[in-house]
Amino acid sequence: SQTIHQWPATLVQPVGSPLSLECTVEGTSNPNLYWYRQAAGRGLQLLFYSVGIGQISSEVPQNLSASRPQDRQFILSSKKLLLSDSGFYLCAWSVRDSNQPQHFGDGTRLSIL
Amino acid sequence: AQKITQTQPGMFVQEKEAVTLDCTYDTSDPSYGLFWYKQPSSGEMIFLIYQGSYDQQNATEGRYSLNFQKARKSANLVISASQLGDSAMYFCAMREGPSGGYQKVTFGTGTKLQVIP
Numbered sequence: 001s002q003t004i005h006q007w008p009a010t011l012v013q014p015v016g017s018p019l020s021l022e023c024t025v026e027g028t029s030n031p032n033l034y035w036y037r038q039a040a041g042r043g044l045q046l047l048f049y050s051v052g053i054g055q056i057s058s059e060v061p062q063n064l065s066a067s068r069p070q071d072r073q074f075i076l077s078s079k080k081l082l083l084s085d086s087g088f089y090l091c092a093w094s095v096r097d098s099n100q101p102q103h104f105g106d107g108t109r110l111s112i113l
Numbered sequence: 114a115q116k117i118t119q120t121q122p123g124m125f126v127q128e129k130e131a132v133t134l135d136c137t138y139d140t141s142d143p144s145y146g147l148f149w150y151k152q153p154s155s156g157e158m159i160f161l162i163y164q165g166s167y168d169q170q171n172a173t174e175g176r177y178s179l180n181f182q183k184a185r186k187s188a189n190l191v192i193s194a195s196q197l198g199d200s201a202m203y204f205c206a207m208r209e210g211p212s213g214g215y216q217k218v219t220f221g222t223g224t225k226l227q228v229i230p
Contacts, residue, residue, distance in 0.1 A: 042222065044204070092158075099146050102148075104157060104160075106156065
């Protein structure tokens with residue numbers, strides 16, 4: 001069966017520090033991968049998606065970036081965090097070329113001080 | 114305009130009763146999919162049920178059913194026999210266009226359901 005792992009679960013970072021959140025998927029090949037952010041009490045905002053290695057599309061321009069160095073690995077990064085980057089970050093995957101749902105990791109709670 | 118609208122920020126239901134969570138959507142694409150997710154306080158997003166725009170019958174998954182009214186563009190989630198563990202945020206979501214290399218999904222703002230013992 002397929003599983004998705006996301007870490008760390010919780011992160012507290014000072015303003016201006018770098019960020020690296022990692023997500024890996026097991027049990028499937030060539031997945032679509034996604035990064036979402038959820039502000040407190042709000043819905044999900046799509047940040048990035050990827051349909052293949054090295055292929056990244058950004059939905060919202062900001063100081064975050066994403067990379068997909070391997071087929072089942074998706075990384076969210078920032079060189080200098082802002083206070084507004086605080087939130088709950090969720091990674092998700094879906095089967096390519098299908099109407100199957102997206103499946104989510106457990107999320108990372110990021111607090112910027 | 115909002116693509117997914119969930120008009121109920123919060124709902125209460127008595128344990129063992131049924132509850133309907135509302136969702137309306139807006140799209141001009143003839144091919145789309147509708148999803149419901151559950152988000153407990155721990156944060157993970159749990160897929161519940163899916164309805165395709167060409168599906169003739171309403172989707173059902175255990176105690177969850179989707180009341181799909183295409184002409185009214187609504188896709189309400191019905192939870193039967195509510196349990197205390199059903200207390201969570203519920204999100205309606207829509208995928209537009211045929212399934213392809215990229216599956217963009219738009220989420221609603223969610224409904225917080227609280228089950229009362």
